[in-house]
Amino acid sequence: MMTSTVPPPKPLKLTKTKKAIERYDVLRAQYDQNWEKLSCEQADRLFWLMDQAADAVREAFAEETADRNRRDQAMLVGPKDPWLRQMAEKYG
Helix, strand or coil: CCCCCCCCCCCCCCHHHHHHHHHHHHHHHHHHHHCCCCCHHHHHHHHHHHHHHHHHHHHHHHHHCCCCCCHHHHCCCCCCCHHHHHHHHHHC
């Protein structure tokens, strides 16, 4: 009988992912509250910051789930994914 040498995954901890989602939410709220008042340059800057924040969510999730997800698959998540938000709330 052959035994497996693959260790079991660590308990799931998504604190970095939760913080990254919170940062995205702050930026998104700024846009939602001010979109009519923003110049094109301000809106572009805010969209760029939101893109960076979304990338930070993906990076955090990929890092925190590296023992159970391939990086390319983990990078497919987004800050608006309801299941990711539920997981981050539960394990964050």
